[in-house]
Amino acid sequence: MKPVMLSGDRPTGKLHLGHLVGSLQQRVRLQTTHQAYVMIADTQALTDHMHDPQLIQRAILDVAKDYLSVGINPEQTTIFLQSGIPELSELTCYFLNLVTLGRLARNPTVKTEMQQKGYRNAVVPAGFLCYPVSQAADITAFQANCVPAGDDQLPMIEQTNELVRRFNTLYQTSCLKECQLYPGTTGRLMGLDGQSKASKSLNNAIFLSDTPDVVQQKVMRMFTDPQHVRVNDPGHVAGNAVFAYLDAFCPDQTQVARFKEHYQKGGLGDTVLKQYLNDVLQQVLAPIRTIRSTLDDTTIISMLRMGTHHARSAASHTLQQVRDAMGIYSL
Amino acid sequence: MKPVMLSGDRPTGKLHLGHLVGSLQQRVRLQTTHQAYVMIADTQALTDHMHDPQLIQRAILDVAKDYLSVGINPEQTTIFLQSGIPELSELTCYFLNLVTLGRLARNPTVKTEMQQKGYRNAVVPAGFLCYPVSQAADITAFQANCVPAGDDQLPMIEQTNELVRRFNTLYQTSCLKECQLYPGTTGRLMGLDGQSKASKSLNNAIFLSDTPDVVQQKVMRMFTDPQHVRVNDPGHVAGNAVFAYLDAFCPDQTQVARFKEHYQKGGLGDTVLKQYLNDVLQQVLAPIRTIRSTLDDTTIISMLRMGTHHARSAASHTLQQVRDAMGIYSL
Numbered sequence: 234m235k236p237v238m239l240s241g242d243r244p245t246g247k248l249h250l251g252h253l254v255g256s257l258q259q260r261v262r263l264q265t266t267h268q269a270y271v272m273i274a275d276t277q278a279l280t281d282h283m284h285d286p287q288l289i290q291r292a293i294l295d296v297a298k299d300y301l302s303v304g305i306n307p308e309q310t311t312i313f314l315q316s317g318i319p320e321l322s323e324l325t326c327y328f329l330n331l332v333t334l335g336r337l338a339r340n341p342t343v344k345t346e347m348q349q350k351g352y353r354n355a356v357v358p359a360g361f362l363c364y365p366v367s368q369a370a371d372i373t374a375f376q377a378n379c380v381p382a383g384d385d386q387l388p389m390i391e392q393t394n395e396l397v398r399r400f401n402t403l404y405q406t407s408c409l410k411e412c413q414l415y416p417g418t419t420g421r422l423m424g425l426d427g428q429s430k431a432s433k434s435l436n437n438a439i440f441l442s443d444t445p446d447v448v449q450q451k452v453m454r455m456f457t458d459p460q461h462v463r464v465n466d467p468g469h470v471a472g473n474a475v476f477a478y479l480d481a482f483c484p485d486q487t488q489v490a491r492f493k494e495h496y497q498k499g500g501l502g503d504t505v506l507k508q509y510l511n512d513v514l515q516q517v518l519a520p521i522r523t524i525r526s527t528l529d530d531t532t533i534i535s536m537l538r539m540g541t542h543h544a545r546s547a548a549s550h551t552l553q554q555v556r557d558a559m560g561i562y563s564l
Numbered sequence: 565m566k567p568v569m570l571s572g573d574r575p576t577g578k579l580h581l582g583h584l585v586g587s588l589q590q591r592v593r594l595q596t597t598h599q600a601y602v603m604i605a606d607t608q609a610l611t612d613h614m615h616d617p618q619l620i621q622r623a624i625l626d627v628a629k630d631y632l633s634v635g636i637n638p639e640q641t642t643i644f645l646q647s648g649i650p651e652l653s654e655l656t657c658y659f660l661n662l663v664t665l666g667r668l669a670r671n672p673t674v675k676t677e678m679q680q681k682g683y684r685n686a687v688v689p690a691g692f693l694c695y696p697v698s699q700a701a702d703i704t705a706f707q708a709n710c711v712p713a714g715d716d717q718l719p720m721i722e723q724t725n726e727l728v729r730r731f732n733t734l735y736q737t738s739c740l741k742e743c744q745l746y747p748g749t750t751g752r753l754m755g756l757d758g759q760s761k762a763s764k765s766l767n768n769a770i771f772l773s774d775t776p777d778v779v780q781q782k783v784m785r786m787f788t789d790p791q792h793v794r795v796n797d798p799g800h801v802a803g804n805a806v807f808a809y810l811d812a813f814c815p816d817q818t819q820v821a822r823f824k825e826h827y828q829k830g831g832l833g834d835t836v837l838k839q840y841l842n843d844v845l846q847q848v849l850a851p852i853r854t855i856r857s858t859l860d861d862t863t864i865i866s867m868l869r870m871g872t873h874h875a876r877s878a879a880s881h882t883l884q885q886v887r888d889a890m891g892i893y894s895l
Contacts, residue, residue, distance in 0.1 A: 275893060276657065283661040284734065286891035293893050316892050323653040326607065326691065326698070330614040334693055335686030355666030359694055360657065362665055366690065367657070403615065538895045560617035561647050562606060562624050564869045 238263045238415075239377035241272030241315070244292035245282055248299040249438035250514070251422035251431035254481050259381040259417050261304040269310040270375050270544060271300060273537075276315045276322075277367060280360040281350060297533045299441050302525040307536045315371070317541035320548040324370035324555060329363060331399045332392075337362050342388045369393040373409045374548040381415040390414045406558035408551070423477040427456035439514065441521050448518060452478075452511045457503045464502040475506050483513045569594045569746075570708035572603030572646070575623035576613055579630040580769035581845070582753035582762035585812050590712040590748050592635040600641040601706050601875060602631060604868075607646045607653075608698060611691040612681060628864045630772050633856040638867045646702070648872035651879040655701035655886060660694060662730045663723075668693050673719045700724040704740045705879040712746040721745045737889035739882070754808040758787035770845065772852050779849060783809075783842045788834045795833040806837050814844045 240260050242248065248257070263269060273296050278289045293314065300312055315321060337343070338354070343365060347357055365388075372380060372393050380390060390412060397409040421430055424437030431438040439451050457475050461468035470476045470493045479489045492509075495501040556563070571591050573579065579588065594600060604627050609620045624645065631643055646652060668674070669685070674696060678688055696719075703711060703724050711721060721743060728740040752761055755768035762769040770782050788806050792799035801807045801824045810820045823840075826832040887894070 279658065279890070280661050286735075290891050290893050314893060314895060316887075317895055319650050319654045322657040323650045326653040326656055327610065329691035329694060330611050330689050332690050333687045334690055337690055338686075355669075356664045358661050359663050359665055359668055359697065360660035363660060363690055363694070404617075534895065541895055556647075559610070560621050562621050562645060564645060564648055564865065564872055 235266065235268045236379055237270070237375055237377045238267040238379040238381065239270045239272065239372055239375045239412075240381045241274045241371070242296055243274045243278040243282075244289050244296045245278050246288075246292055246433035247295045247440045247442050249431055249433065249440045250478070250482070250517075251438055252299075253303060253441065253517075254422055255383045255417040256381045257300075257303045257305070259415055260310070261306075263379065263381060263415070264306060264309040267379060270377065270547075271305060271310050271312045272315050272371060272544075273297060273313070274315045274371070277364055277371075280358065280364045280367075281346075283358065283360075293537075294530055294533055295442070297537055298525055298528050301528055301533075301536075302441060302521045304524075307540065311540045311543050311547075312537060313541040313544035314537055318374070318545050318548050320545065320552040321367070321370045321374055324374055324548075324552060325363070325367045327555065327559065328366045328369055328396055328400070331396055331403070332366055336392070336395075337365065340365050340388050340392055342385060345385075365389050365392045366396070369396045372412050373397060374551045375544070376410045376547075376551060378410055378412050379415050380412050381417070383421055384414065384416045385421070387414055400555075400558075404558040404560075406554075408554040408558050422481055423472075423474050425451055425455050425474055427472055427474050439518075441518065442525060443518070445515055445518075445522075448514055449511050452507050452514065453504075455507065455510075457506075461496075461503065465499045467499040468496045468501070470497060475503070475510055478510055479506075479513065482517050483510075566597065566599045567710055568601070568706055568708045569598035569710040569712065570601045570603065570703055570706050570743075571712045572605045572702070573627055574605045574609040574613075575620050575627045576609050577619075577623055577764035578626045578771045578773050580762055580764065580771045581809070581813070581848075582769055583630075584634060584772065584848075585753055586714045586748040587712045588631075588634045588636070590746055591641070592637075594710065594712060594746070595637060595640040598710060601708065601878075602636060602641050602643045603646050603702060603875075604628060604644070605646045605702070608695055608702075611689065611695045611698075612677075614689065614691075624868075625861055625864055626773070628868055629856055629859050632859055632864070632867075633772060633852045635855075638871065642871045642874050642878075643868060644871040644875035645868055649705070649876050649879050651876065651883040652698070652701045652705055655705055655879075655883060656694070656698045658886065658890065659697045659700055659727055659731070662727055662734070663697055667723070667726075668696065671696050671719050671723055673716060676716075696720050696723045697727070700727045703743050704728060705882045706875070707741045707878075707882060709741055709743050710746050711743050712748070714752055715745065715747045716752070718745055731886075731889075735889040735891075737885075739885040739889050753812055754803075754805050756782055756786050756805055758803055758805050770849075772849065773856060774849070776846055776849075776853075779845055780842050783838050783845065784835075786838065786841075788837075792827075792834065796830045798830040799827045799832070801828060806834070806841055809841055810837075810844065813848050814841075 275289050368389050394411045397411050400409050424431045426437045455474045457473050458469040483489050606620050699720050725742045728742050731740050755762045757768045786805045788804050789800040814820050
C-alpha cells in the first residue's frame with residue numbers, strides 16, 4: 234500500500250509561480266511514490282466567495298489546466314471536484330460536534346485570514362470559521378497521511394490531527410488517520426511588489442498561464458530596492474523581489490550568489506538583472522505553456538468526471554467506516 | 565398542491581404526554597390536509613449526544629412506534645431518518661456561509677439550551693451552535709411551509725426564514741420557501757414534579773409507552789401544592805401539576821372547573837383528584853397502547869426505509885435547485 238497524498242486549491246483564479254514552488258512541484262514528485270489526490274476545492278471557495286459563485290465556476294477549468302500543465306498526471310493523480318463528493322459535507326457535519334467554538338476561533342491561520350478579510354468575530358460567516366473542520370473531512374476522507382502545502386497550513390494539519398485523535402478515542406476506532414504536512418521546496422514566494430506573499434487577490438503574481446510578453450512586462454516592473462537609484466549605488470538583496478525569484482527559480486545558484494555580491498557592492502543595474510530573470514522564468518514557463526496549449530475543455534471535463542467518480546468511491550468507503558464507528562443507524 | 569408540513573424529534577428517548585399535546589396531535593390533524601413529513605432527527609441528536617450514539621440508536625425504533633401509536637399514518641405521512649438523507653448535510657454546509665457567528669450566538673433557543681447544558685461560549689461544540697442552520701436545511705429541503713412545534717421553537721423558524729430570504733436574494737432565485745410555526749393546542753406541558761417542562765432528560769414525564777401501573781404510580785407521586793397539607797386546607801391550582809394535566813387531557817372541562825373551585829376553597833383531597841386524573845390519562849393512553857402492541861420492529865424498519873427513500877428524492881430535488889441557483893459546477 235502506497236502512502237496517500239491529498240492536496241488542493243480553492244478555484245478563485247489561475248495558479249501562479251507561488252503555487253508552483255509552494256506545492257505543485259512537490260505534488261508532481263510525490264505522485265510517483267504516493268497514491269495521490271488533488272482536489273479543486275470549489276465548496277471551500279464558497280466560504281469566502283459566497284457572493285461570487287461565477288468566479289469559482291470560471292476558475293475550475295483554469296486550475297485543472299494548470300495542474301496538467303505543470304506535470305500532474307491524471308493517470309497517477311486523482312484530480313477531482315470537491316462539490317462532487319457529498320460525503321465530505323456529511324463528514325464535516327459529524328466533525329463539527331467534536332470541536333468547540335473556542336478551538337475554531339483560536340486557529341492561527343483562520344485568525345490571520347479573518348484579519349485580512351476584515352471579518353470580526355461577530356460578522357465572520359459561520360462557514361468560514363468552520364472551514365478547518367471541512368478540511369479535516371477532506372483529508373481524512375481519503376485517509377491521507379501526507380499533505381503538501383505551505384507551512385502557513387500547519388495549524389490546519391494540527392487541527393485535523395486533533396479531530397482524528399478525538400474521533401478515534403471517543404468512538405474506540407482507528408478508522409481515521411493522522412497526517413503530516415509536506416512543505417514546498419522553498420518558503421513562501423514573495424509578491425512582485427515586494428509584499429510578503431504572491432497572491433491572486435493582490436494581483437502581484439506571475440500566472441502559469443501568462444503569455445511571454447506579460448511575463449516580461451511583470452518582471453520589468455518588479456519591486457527591487459527603492460534606495461538603489463543609480464547603477465553604482467549599493468543595493469539590498471533582502472526584500473528584493475528579483476532576487477527572491479532568482480533564488481526560487483534560477484538553476485545556476487552560483488551565478489545568483491555572484492549577482493548578489495555585485496549588487497550589494499554597487500555597479501549591477503536592475504535592468505540587467507531583470508533581463509536575466511526574465512530568461513530564467515521564460516525557461517521555467519515554456520514547457521508548462523506547451524502542455525497547456527494541447528489541453529481542451531472537453532478532455533479536462535472528462536478527466537475531472539472520472540477523477541471525481543474515483544475519489545467519491547474512496548470517500549464513501551471512509552464515510553461508511555465513520556458511520557459504523559459512530560453507530561449511525563443503517564436502514 | 566397541498567401545503568407541506570415538516571416536523572420531527574431528536575431520538576434521545578421515548579416520547580411522552582408533553583409531545584402528544586405539544587405537536588403529535590397537531591401532526592395527526594395536519595396529515596390529512598398537508599403533504600406531511602416527520603423526521604427522526606438522529607443526526608441532530610448527535611450535536612449534544614455525540615458521546616452516546618448508542619442511546620440514539622436505541623431510541624429510533626421507540627420514537628417511530630410512538631408516531632404510529634398516536635395515529636401518524638405512514639400512508640399519509642412520510643416518516644424518515646435524518647441520517648439517511650445526506651443532501652441535508654450538503655445544504656447545511658452551503659447555508660453555513662450565509663449566517664454569521666454573531667447571529668448564531670444570538671438565537672434565544674440556542675442560548676437557553678446552552679445554559680441548560682452548561683455550555684459556555686468557548687466550549688460549546690460548533691455543531692451544537694450551528695444546529696439551527698441544520699434545521700433550516702431540514703425545513704427548506706422539503707419546501708415545508710408549516711412546522712408544528714412548541715412556541716419555544718419560534719426563533720428557529722425566524723432564523724430559517726432569514727436564511728431563505730438571504731439565499732433567494734443573493735442568488736436571485738425563489739427556490740427556497742419561507743415557513744410558519746404551527747403551535748400545539750395547549751402550551752408546554754408541565755413536568756410531574758411541577759417543573760416548567762415535562763422532559764425525558766429530567767425524568768419527570770409520563771411516556772406514551774408507560775404501562776397502566778407505571779402511569780398510576782407517576783400520577784400518585786405528582787407534585788400538587790405543598791401548602792395543601794390537610795384535605796380541608798385551601799389549595800393552589802397554579803403550578804399544580806395535577807390541574808395542568810387535567811387542563812391538557814380531561815375531555816370534561818366543566819368538571820375540571822368545578823374541581824378547581826372546590827380545591828381552592830378547601831375540602832378536596834389530592835388523592836381523589838389524582839384518581840380522577842389517572843382515569844383520564846388511562847383513557848388517553850389506552851388506544852395508543854393498543855396500536856403499539858400490534859407493531860413489530862421489522863414492519864417499523866421497512867416503513868422507515870420506504871419513508872427515507874421517498875424523503876430523499878424530495879430533498880435531492882431541492883438540493884439540485886439550490887446547486888443550480890448557486891452555480892455549483894455540474895460535471
